[in-house]
Every structure is written in C-alpha cells, then in structure tokens.
Amino acid sequence: MTSPAADQEQQAEVTRLRLAIARLYRQMAQASHSQDLTFAQLSALARIEEHGPLRLGELATKESVAAPSMTRTLTALSFAGLIEREPDPSDGRSYLVTSTDRGRALLTRLRQERSEMLASRIAKLTGEQRRILQSALDVLELLVDQQDEDQAPTG
Incomplete structure (x- = not known):
C-alpha cells in the first residue's frame, strides 16, 4: 500500500x-502543412497502407472502432482520393480497401514533416539529454506494446 503523498506524486507524473x-502530438500535427484529415482518418489511412488490402471489418477491428464509424471514415478518405475500394475476390458481398498513390504520398509527406520537426528539436538537446531521451524511448515503446495486452480477451 502506498502513501497518499506517493499516490499524489504518481498521479502528477501521469498527468x-x-x-x-x-x-507533442498536436505540435507534430501542426507541423504537417495543409493536412485536413482527422486523427481517425489519418490513423485508418496509415493502417491501410501498413496492412492493406483490408476488409472494412478487419480495419475497424484494428482501429478499435465500430463498422459504421469506419464506414464514415473510409467514405471521406475515398472522396479525397486517398483510398480505393475493390471487390473482394473471395467474397462478392464485401470489398477490400487499399491506399492510392495519392494516399501513400500524403503519408510520406506528413511523416517527413513531422520527423523534420522532431529532428530539429532533438538537435537542440545536449548529448546527455539525447541519451536520456533514448532510454525513455525504450520505456515508451513498452507502454505502447501493452496496448495489445490491455485489449486481449480475458477468461
């Protein structure tokens, strides 16, 4: 059992x-010029690029959203010419979603702009601060990897 002071300190660290x-995420998003995508749209586009072609249901599961929400997200991406839908050869009632050349180019540009912003800031750190950041990255990646454990079915 921890003391109230320790609990309060941990809560302050979490905050x-x-x-x-x-x-930092907001600043990276702002560094991406003329990016009119929502977080959900950008996340879905990146997931499609990484894992595509995908069925709508598969993508919704990977994004942890309901199918109707994913349908709205894909409609906007399709209208913007960033994805395309093709009939699923194994199931005529379904379709597969892939990113277009335009969608892949957009992701490449956004990633480059965000990386350049971060690189510029990291370059201003001292050597010791960069070493601390490198150590923190290992821990942050552990936190990210725990998402799979948190979403795993229990029982």
Missing part, C-alpha cells in the same frame, strides 16, 4: 506524461 505526449 505530466499525458500532457507532454498530447502537446
């Missing part, structure tokens, strides 16, 4: 981490 991650 600082959450805010730092959110602010």
Whole structure:
C-alpha cells in the first residue's frame, strides 16, 4: 500500500506524461502543412497502407472502432482520393480497401514533416539529454506494446 503523498506524486507524473505526449502530438500535427484529415482518418489511412488490402471489418477491428464509424471514415478518405475500394475476390458481398498513390504520398509527406520537426528539436538537446531521451524511448515503446495486452480477451 502506498502513501497518499506517493499516490499524489504518481498521479502528477501521469498527468505530466499525458500532457507532454498530447502537446507533442498536436505540435507534430501542426507541423504537417495543409493536412485536413482527422486523427481517425489519418490513423485508418496509415493502417491501410501498413496492412492493406483490408476488409472494412478487419480495419475497424484494428482501429478499435465500430463498422459504421469506419464506414464514415473510409467514405471521406475515398472522396479525397486517398483510398480505393475493390471487390473482394473471395467474397462478392464485401470489398477490400487499399491506399492510392495519392494516399501513400500524403503519408510520406506528413511523416517527413513531422520527423523534420522532431529532428530539429532533438538537435537542440545536449548529448546527455539525447541519451536520456533514448532510454525513455525504450520505456515508451513498452507502454505502447501493452496496448495489445490491455485489449486481449480475458477468461
């Protein structure tokens, strides 16, 4: 059992981490010029590029959203010319979603702009700060990997 002071300190650390991650993400998103995609749209497009071609249901599962939400997301991406839908050769009632050349080019540009922003900031750190950041990356990746464990079925 921890003391109330220790609980309060841990909560303060969690709050600082959450805010730092959110602010850094927002700044990276702002560094991406003329990016009119929502977080859900950008996430789905990146997932399609990584794992495609995918059925709508598979993509919805990977994104942890309901099929109707994914349908709306894909409609916007399709309208923007970032994805295309093809009939599923193994199931005529379904279709597969793939990213277009335009969608892949957009992802490449966004990633480059965001990486350039981060690289510029990292370059201003001292050597010791960069070593600390490298150590923190290992821990942050562990936190990310725990998502799979949190979403795994129990029982």
